[in-house]
Amino acid sequence: MSLLRRLWVSVVVAMTVVLVGAFAVSLFTARSYFEQQLTAQASDGAVSLALSMSQQSKDVATMELLVTALFDGGHYRQIRFTDPSGRVLVERIQDDTAEGVPGWLVALVPMEARPGQALVSDGWRQVGKVSVVAARSYAYRSLWRGALQLGSVMLAIGLFWAMAVSMLLRWVRRPLDEMAEQAEAIGAGQFRVIEEPRVIELQSMARALNRMSERIRALFSEQAGRIARLRDEGSHDGGTGLLNRAAFNGELRRVLSDPDVAPGGCLAVLRIADLVVLNQKLGRARTDEWLAAVAEALQDGLEAGDDVALGRLGGAEFGVLVPGMSLADGRAMLERLCSAVTALDLEVDAAHRLHLDAAAVAYRRDDTPGELMARVDSALMRAEAEGGIVAEPGGSPLPIPVPGAEGWREMLEGALARHEFTLTSYPVLTSEGGLVHREYMLRLPTAGAVLTAGQFMPAAVRVGLAAACDLEALRLGIARLGESSEPIAINVAPRSLIETDFLDGLDILLATAGTGASRIAVEVSERGLDASLAGLEALAEVLARHGAHLGIEHFGRQLAALPRLYALRLAYLKLDGSFVASLHENPGHQRLVKAIVDVAHGLEVAVYAEQVHTAEEWAAASVLGVSGMTGPEASRRLAAA
Missing domain, CATH: 3.30.70.270 (Reverse transcriptase/Diguanylate cyclase domain)
Incomplete structure (x- = not known):
């Protein structure tokens, strides 16, 4: 369901609730009024009848005549005259059915008419008591007529309001459709300018699209700026600049499924x-x-x-x-x-x-x-x-094998000296299912469990051993080249790039790989890079010298850096999993991914998608031009092949 349709439905539902609530309040208020009137009518009738009886002779025939006169002249359901002992002397009762009033109204809005009572006396002696109950049929007929009139007015108001909202949404939707068509035209290489809508809230958006359309024809950097705005519209809350709910849920799914994030x-x-x-x-x-x-x-x-x-x-x-x-x-x-x-x-x-x-x-x-x-x-x-x-608290606490920085240092240095680290791989497949490369990540077996990079790399960075761990991962990866002809990708920490020892060690390791270095890609997470891309240029020079490739993973924050990454001979980038989550259901992220793919392809940079969990996400990414997939769905497809 589209956003505008959801808005229309929400307005109609809200208006219905308001009208129904107002109708119910009016109905029950009228009932309370009628109950008070019935009680007052019964009390007045009882007092009047008792006064008349007190002034007449006290024989039963006279009492019956007076009761009959009041009963026939008013709207009463019951009039009863009893002696001091409670014995009924005179009683008149009639049916209290309200003709023309539906039974559901009587059941829904019951009226309780309290009886009016008065004493009949002969001088100072009490000779009996009068009890009068007013008839409710007239009150129900009046209530039903009022309900019909009020319901008709409210129905007319509701229909008028629904028509007004429909016209307003159509008026708003027209410029939105024009802007959507303009965005599609830009993706197709047609840069046209649309007239700014009269809707004030949409004028700034249309103006931004027009400016973007004019500037994108000249520079790739302007394309990156457009992508950044699309990302903000699709992933950030307009009022606060924070992540919106969909983007936050995407981040939650990513951290729950990414093995390189803390567990x-x-x-x-x-x-x-x-x-x-x-x-x-x-x-x-x-x-x-x-x-x-x-x-x-x-x-x-x-x-x-x-x-x-x-x-x-x-x-x-x-x-x-x-x-x-x-x-x-x-x-x-x-x-x-x-x-x-x-x-x-x-x-x-x-x-x-x-x-x-x-x-x-x-x-x-x-x-x-x-x-x-x-x-x-x-x-x-x-x-x-x-x-x-x-x-x-959650379930069992997270395993922390060694407390304190010194404990981590001792464990990591020992594991490096004894070459205890291992690699685990995750496939990156083409949209048709062919293997692009295997992404290898470092693991550390311990007595209690196998630690992922998300568990030990923060400690390695803190104690200054991140570069040594990354070089160990590269050494293990190069050893895999002799066992298989498959291309490989190795993750390294951005912190390692600014350490001279790491680049020197990388240069030596790639030299030992010989021609196999062309099947190696080194991936760096965009999340750890600053705006200046510190250390990336030196890494790119070392990789280019040996024919190895440079990749950026978790991409999506520094979109404006695409032209600079192209200058570094970037081979591919992997879209952050938060943009892939429910991609088939998120038009905003679809437009964003499509724009990134168009710019990247123009720069001859391949685009892969991370954390693809479902076949629907796989299909959506494929349609948008993403050339490679990784994640649970890729592992399932490779296992089934």
């Missing part, structure tokens, strides 16, 4: 519960400005880290994903972020105080995104009910 961490959610009050008190514009300030405060409160993901999940709900963080540190982080948000200078009024709810859960790699989000939602509900911050 566990912390997922936290912070919710500001008073967004409706803020909108009412401050206005939409100032509330949006304040939410942007909240996003900035959250970003400032997070410690720098390549894999930290901060997103706006909707409304005033923000998510933080930190691989490798313990639950205790996650709770401390939430306390720090809550304090930063509370410290913002926000004046509403004395009656409405800002209320924050926050929860953190620990996760492991074997968790699924859906289960993890359900757990954090449950923890957040607990936080709302209990107050404060809720921290919920």
Whole structure:
């Protein structure tokens, strides 16, 4: 279902709820009014009849005459005259069925008409009691007529509103369709300019597309700028600049399935519960400005880290994903972020105080995104009910084989000296299923488990052994060249590129590979590169000298760097898995991937997709021009071949 159709449906549903609610309130208010009137009618009739009886002779015939006169002259269901002992002397009863009124209305809106009672006396002596119950049939008929009139008015209002919303959405959709056609034309090499729409919210977007269309004809760098804007539109929240919910979910899926990421961490959610009050008190514009300030405060409160993901999940709900963080540190982080948000200078009024709810859960790699989000939602509900911050542990704690930096140093140095490291491979296949190369990643067997690079490489970087570990991976990879004719790719840490010893060691290893070096690709993660691409140029020179290839993995943040990467003779780039997640269902990411592929192909750079989990994602990436796939789906297809 398209976004505009969902908006139309949501407006219609909201209007229906409002109208039905107003109708129900009016109906039950009318019922209350009629019940009061029936009670008053019964009380007045009882008092009037008792007064008349008290002034007449007290024989039964006279009493019956007076009861009959009142019963025949008014809308009463029952009139009863009893003596002081409770014995019925005179009673008149009639059917109280409201003709022309549907039975469901009577069942849905029952009326309780309380009887009116009065005493009949002879001087100072009580001679009996009168009980009068008003008839409800007239009230039901009046209620039914009012309901029909009110329902007709509300139905007319609802139909008029639905027509108005439909016309408004068609008016908005026309410039959106024009902009979509313009984007497709740009992808096809046709650079046209569209007229700016009269919709104020869309004018800036159309203006940006026009400028992009004019500039893209001249420079590849302008193409990269267009891609960056598409990425922001598809992956970032327009009001805060943070990741939107879809992009945040993509990051969550990536860290749960990427073997090079820490095998566990912390997922936290912070919710500001008073967004409706803020909108009412401050206005939409100032509330949006304040939410942007909240996003900035959250970003400032997070410690720098390549894999930290901060997103706006909707409304005033923000998510933080930190691989490798313990639950205790996650709770401390939430306390720090809550304090930063509370410290913002926000004046509403004395009656409405800002209320924050926050929860953190620990996760492991074997968790699924859906289960993890359900757990954090449950923890957040607990936080709302209990107050404060809720921290919920996951399953068994993450294995940490050696505590402390010195312990890590001793373990890694020993493993390097004894050549205990091994390699594990993941296939990269063409869209037709042929092998592009095998991507090899370093593993460290221990007594308790086999550690992935995501577990030991952060410690290796901290103790200065990252370059030594990467050279060991290259040595093992070159040894594989003699066992098979398949091309290989080796991952190296960006930190190693700025160490002279690493480049010298790489030069020596590639020289020992001889002609087999042409089947080697060295991959560097974009996440660890700075804006200047420090060390990448020197790495490219060493690789080119031996005929080896350069690849960039986890690509998608530094789109403007494509022309500079081309100058470094980049062989391929691998799209970050967050852009591939549910690619077949995300038009924004489809446009982004298509644009990246077009620019990369223009630069003669191959594009591969990471973390392809399903056949649908595989098919969508293939249609968009992605020439290679890796991930669980690639492993399944290779095993089935």
